[in-house]
Amino acid sequence: MANIKSAKKRVLVSQKKAERNKAVKSKVKTYVKKVYTAIDANDKEAAAAALSAAISEINKAGSKGIYHKNTCARKVSRLTKAVNKMD
Numbered sequence: 001m002a003n004i005k006s007a008k009k010r011v012l013v014s015q016k017k018a019e020r021n022k023a024v025k026s027k028v029k030t031y032v033k034k035v036y037t038a039i040d041a042n043d044k045e046a047a048a049a050a051l052s053a054a055i056s057e058i059n060k061a062g063s064k065g066i067y068h069k070n071t072c073a074r075k076v077s078r079l080t081k082a083v084n085k086m087d
Contacts, residue, residue, distance in 0.1 A: 024066050028075075031057045035079050039086060047083045054079055 002008050031054040038047035055076050062072035 021066050024061050024064065028054075028057050028061050028067075032075070032079065035083065039082055042086065044083075044086055047086060051079055051083045 002011055031050070035047060035050040035054050038050050058067070058072050058075050061067045062069050067075075
């Protein structure tokens with residue numbers, strides 16, 4: 001543990017940010033998983049609904065700086081492509 005007051009604060013702040021980032025990334029993964037589950041079930045309507053929710057969560061994470069904007073774009077592109085590929 002650090003001895004200087006500002007260093008102690010940095011440790012606490014970075015832990016708090018890491019926990020928040022972890023929670024948001026987990027939330028994004030859950031929404032992405034819902035899209036793929038709907039695709040596997042061959043349910044076009046559920047997949048489309050899950051896709052819009054997932055895109056929203058991915059963009060929120062990108063705006064908070066948790067994901068890079070290109071990472072967000074790649075995730076959205078892959079999800080959209082997977083949903084559009086359905087019969």
